[in-house]
Amino acid sequence: MKNVFLLLAFSLSIQAGDWPRWRGASGDGVWNPEKVPADFAAQQPQELWQADIGGGYGGVTVSDGRVYVLDRPKEPADIERILCYAAEGGKHLWSHQWPAVYGRMEYGTGPRSSVTVHEGRAYVLGAAGMAMCLEAASGKVVWQVDTVKDHGAIVPTWGFAASPVLDEKRVLLHVGAQPDGSVIALDQATGKPVWQGGPDPAGYSTPEIITHEGTRQIIAWGPEHIQSLNPETGATLWTYPYKITYGVSIAQPLYRDGILLVSGYWHGTKALRPDAQPTLLWENEKDMCGLMSSPLYKDGTVYLLDKKTGLQAIELATGKILWSDDNTLTPKDRNPQMSLVWLRESVGLAALLNASGELVYVRLKPDGFEELARHQIIGKTWAHPAFVGNRIYARSDTSLVAWRLWPD
Template sequence: MLCRAFVCFLACAFCVAAAEPDADWPQWHGPNRASVWSNSKLPTTFPEAGPPVRWRRPIGGGYGGIAVVGKRVYVMDRQTKPAEVERVLCLDFDTGKPIWVHQYPVNYKGVDYGNGPRSTPTVHDSKVYTFGAKANLFCLDAITGKVIWQHDGVAEFKSKIPMWGHACSPLIDGEKVLVQMGGEDACLMAFDRTTGKVLWRSLTDEPGYSSPVRIDVGKQKLVVMWTPEHVHGVDAETGERLWSVPHKVTYGVSIVDPVWHDGVLFVSEYWNGSIALQLDERARNPKVLWDGKRLRMLMATALVRDGHAYCLDRENGLVCVELRTGKIKWDGCRISYDKRNPHAPLTWTADG
C-alpha cells in the first residue's frame, strides 16, 4: 500500500522509542527542512500494545514539535502554576531527565486553544532559537540554556497575535534568523543570528501560522512567505518585496509551509484550496499554473518528489497530485482518525 512510504508522527505522548538517535533532527521538518528522516531501520508493523517506551517525561501544554541534536532533546511548553510561563526545556535523550529549563512570563489571554507554544525549537551552531505563541523570540546557549539575546515582539515591533497564537518556527539562513513576527510593517523579519540585531523588516500583511521558506531560483536568493492575504517573494539579502500573489485565506489559517519543487511553488489551505505558481528564471513574474478546491489541506505540509506532491486532504485522505498540472494521481489513503480536520505530520524515511 502506498501509505507505507510515509512515517506519520501522532504526538499523543512525549516519548522516545530508540536508544540511539540515528541522526539529528535540529529543527522543524528536520535537516535542511527537507522532511527526510535518515533512519532506514523502521519497522513496518508495531506490537499490538504499541512500540516499547524507553521513558516518559511529564511536561506542560503545547502543540510544537521537538528538536534532537546529539544526546539532547529540545521542546517548549507552558505552565500555569505557580505563575503563567512559557518554557524551553532541554532533556537528556537517554533518560528524559531535564538538563536545563529556561522560562519567561506570558499571558495567553485571547489565544484560542491556548494550551501552549506552537513552534519547534531550531538548534544551530550550539544555539537554540525559539519563538513563542505571544511573539517572544529567544536565542539560548544550547549547552547551558543561558540567554544570548531576546526580543519581545509585541513591545518592540507591535506584533499582532493571530487568533491561535504565533506558530512560526525560526529559520536559519546563513548569518540570519528569520521569523514571521507579525509586526508593524514587519510581518517578516530578519535578525543577526549571533547578536539579535534587526537586519531587515518586510511585508505589511497580518500574520498567519506558517514558517518562511528559503529557495534559490537562478541567482536569486528568495524567501517565500505565505500570509493570510498573499504568497510573497522577498529578497533574502535585503528584505525587499519582489512580488505578491493574492491568496486570501478564511480565518487566517495559512498554516502549511510553501513547498518549492520542480520549478513549482505550491501552497494549500482548508477552505479555498490550493494554488501552484511558476516563476521566471529571475524568480519574478509568478504565473498561476492551477488553483482551486480539488485539494484542500489544513496543517500537514506536503511532501514532494519526482514532480509530485503528497498531501493530506480534508476529505480524501492522503492524495498524490501532479504539481505542474494539479491532476490527482491517487487518493483515499486514510492516515488520520479525525475525519473533519485530518492532520498528521508527513516525513520521508531514508528507504523512501
C-alpha cells in the first residue's frame, strides 16, 4: 500500500507543474498537464515574455516559479553562466558566472546540459567540466568542483553534455574521470567525492537509473560500451561493447518491458536484456539510427528520430519498423533534431519542438501519426524546452522565450 501512495504522489507531482531537470520531473519526457484543449487547431499561442541570452544547447528547467538556463555570452570571453528568471513576467532574478575555456571544442557555442533543481538547490555541469551547487532562490554558491583539475576528467570533442542526475544523497556526473570514472558521484551537500566508476571515457548521454528484476542500475552509455553501474558504490555490474564512430553516444537510452534500447547515429540501434550477463535481443545498424533526440515509448512502441527517414515507430520487442514520417515533423538534415514530449500519454498526444523552432502537436499511434497543429515559437534550436502547466519555455542561441499555449 505504501508503494501505491508513493506512486500516486509521484504521478501528481509530475502533473502539478515543475520541469526541474532534463526531460521533466520523471526524466522521460512526460508532461501530462491537468487541462488539454479538445481542438489544438483552434488554439493560438500567446508569447508572454522574451529575454536575451547567450549561446548554448542546454535545455530549460523550471522549478518553484523560476526558470533556469545555462549560456555562454560573447563578452566577456571564456565564461559560462547560469541565468535565473521569474517564470511569470520574465524578470531577471540572478546569474552566476565562472571561467570556461573551450579552446578547440567543436560546436563551441555554449553549455550543453540542463540545470537540475531539487529541494532548493540547483546543480550544474558546464561544457568544460565545472560542476557546482547553488542556492536555487539566490544563486549563492554552495560548492564548486572543477572535475578536470580535481578528478582527472577529460573533456570530449563536443564538451560535457550530460545533465546532473540526483540519486539519494549523491549527484552523478558523466565526465570520464581517470581512471575508471566514466561516472563520478559527489555528495549533494558538500561536493566531496563518494565514488567513481565505469571504464569508458565521457560520452554525451545523461545517465539513467533503472530497476531491472529488482536490481537498481545506473545505465551510462559511453563511446565504447553500454555500462551498468551500482548506484551505491559505482562498481561495474556489466558492460556491453558498442564502439561508436567519433564517440557520439548522445540520446538517452530507453528502458521498458525489461528491454534496454540504445540508438546511435553511426551504428544504429541495439536492444538488450540488461541482466548480469546482458543478452542482445535484436539490432538494426542501418535503418534505425538516432542522434540527439531521446525516444518516447507507449504500449510496446518506441518513437525514435532516425537520421534519414525522420520519426519512426518501432515495435520494441522485435525491432520491426512500423512507419516513418518521411521528415515531415522536423526538417531533413545531416544532424536532425527534435525534442519529443508526451502531452497526454494516455491517448498518444505528443508535443514536439523541432530544429526550426516549431512546436508541433501530433497524435502518435503504432499504425501512423496525425499532425494536429504547429506554431513557430522560437528560432532554430537543438535545446530541450520545459513544459509547465499550459506554458512552454524554450531557448535558442540568442533568446529565452515563454509562451502560453492555451487559455488558463
